[in-house]
Every structure is written in C-alpha cells, then in structure tokens.
Amino acid sequence: QVQLVQSGADVKKTGASVTVSCKGSGYPFSDYYIWWLRQAPGQRLEWMGWINPKTGGTNYAGSFAGRVTMTRDTSINTAYMELTSVTSDDTAIYYCARGTPWFDPWGQGTLVSVST
Amino acid sequence: EIVLTQSPGTLSLSPGERATLSCRASQSVSTYIAWFQQKPDQAPRLLIYDASYRATGIPARFSGSGSGTDFTLTISSLEPEDSAVYYCQQRSNWVTFGQGTRLEIK
Numbered sequence: 001q002v003q004l005v006q007s008g009a010d011v012k013k014t015g016a017s018v019t020v021s022c023k024g025s026g027y028p029f030s031d032y033y034i035w036w037l038r039q040a041p042g043q044r045l046e047w048m049g050w051i052n053p054k055t056g057g058t059n060y061a062g063s064f065a066g067r068v069t070m071t072r073d074t075s076i077n078t079a080y081m082e083l084t085s086v087t088s089d090d091t092a093i094y095y096c097a098r099g100t101p102w103f104d105p106w107g108q109g110t111l112v113s114v115s116t
Numbered sequence: 117e118i119v120l121t122q123s124p125g126t127l128s129l130s131p132g133e134r135a136t137l138s139c140r141a142s143q144s145v146s147t148y149i150a151w152f153q154q155k156p157d158q159a160p161r162l163l164i165y166d167a168s169y170r171a172t173g174i175p176a177r178f179s180g181s182g183s184g185t186d187f188t189l190t191i192s193s194l195e196p197e198d199s200a201v202y203y204c205q206q207r208s209n210w211v212t213f214g215q216g217t218r219l220e221i222k
Contacts, residue, residue: 044216045213047211101207102150103152105162106160
C-alpha cells in the first residue's frame with residue numbers, strides 16, 4: 001500500500017537546526033510531489049513547501065523562505081526537510097504528504113519540540 | 117490569502133444521526149476543496165477531494181457538496197468511529213486550511 005514513514009520525534013535547543021525525513025513506498029516515488037506541512041498547538045495546519053522528487057525543484061511558503069530547505073534522495077525514496085534557527089514557535093508536528101495534487105496519504109507525523 | 121471558516125466549532129450527535137459540517141471561503145475557490153478527518157494522535161486522512169469526490173476506501177456515508185465559497189461535508193448515518201476533527205482545505209490559491217470542526221459521538 002502507499003505509505004510515507006517519517007523519522008522519529010526530536011528535541012532541539014533554540015537556534016538549532018532540525019531535519020525530518022520521509023520515506024515513500026508502494027508507489028513510484030519520483031512521480032508525485034512531496035509536500036511538507038506542520039500543525040502547531042492551537043494553530044491551523046500550515047503548508048511549508050514542496051519538492052518535486054523527479055527534478056529536485058522546490059517551492060517554499062513565504063513564511064519559511066530562508067529557513068527551510070527541502071531535498072530528496074531518489075535512490076532510497078526519501079525526502080528531507082531541514083528547518084534552521086528554530087524557536088519555540090516552531091514546536092509542532094511536522095508532516096509530509098504526497099501531492100496527487102491532494103494530500104494523500106500523509107506521513108505519521110514527527111513531533112519537534114524546541115526548548116530554551 | 118484565502119481564509120476558510122468552518123462551522124460549527126463542535127458538534128455532538130448520536131450514532132445513526134446525520135452530521136452536516138460547513139466550510140466557507142473568503143473568496144471563490146471553485147471546487148478546489150478537500151475534507152480531511154483527523155483522529156487523536158493520527159495524521160489527517162483525505163475523505164473528499166474536488167468538493168464532492170470520495171477518496172479511495174472512504175465509506176459512502178461521507179459526501180461533499182458545494183462550489184464557489186460554500187461547502188458542506190455530510191455524514192449520513194454516524195458511526196462511533198466517526199468521532200474526530202474534520203478540516204477543509206483549499207488549493208485554489210496556494211494552500212490554506214480551516215480551523216476544524218470537532219465531531220463528538222454521544
């Protein structure tokens with residue numbers, strides 16, 4: 001079955017960088033964009049950007065531009081999202097999702113906690 | 117940015133009843149609307165896309181309707197497992213989500 005499996009929870013200090021991985025299986029990985037979204041406590045779901053696994057092309061939401069980098073390794077069907085200079089406002093569950101173009105399916109989510 | 121406003125905030129119904137959830141867009145999104153179900157400690161799951169098409173494996177009791185600015189998700193006969201938060205999402209102009217409707221099954 002189509003599945004996205006993300007890396008485990010992480011705890012970071014303010015100012016650090018965090019990287020979350022997302023491994024796809026059950027479908028041709030390069031044929032669908034991978035989107036990254038996050039769900040912060042009390043906030044709406046928010047998109048961060050997407051990567052085209054075939055070309056490596058990316059598009060980032062304005063609120064994250066300059067702090068986020070999305071990459072992929074097609075040899076292992078895995079996408080990565082790196083967020084730099086994190087603060088407590090970045091404490092959230094981070095999700096990857098396959099764009100079909102609708103978000104289906106989603107990864108299980110990765111909790112990133114930022115502490116001072 | 118297109119703002120999606122969902123109502124009601126919380127809905128409490130009994131098994132077998134009909135649930136009607138609303139999503140209103142701040143400007144027209146044509147039919148570029150999806151609905152997701154999210155249960156505690158789970159990722160959102162796609163239910164409806166393009167306003168009215170059921171995603172693969174979604175039971176027929178879930179249906180969507182609407183176009184332009186007003187959309188509805190209907191669950192025709194509630195089951196206990198339908199207890200969840202439901203979100204609408206648009207992709208007409210970038211991507212935004214509604215704030216969610218919490219559905220409780222009594």
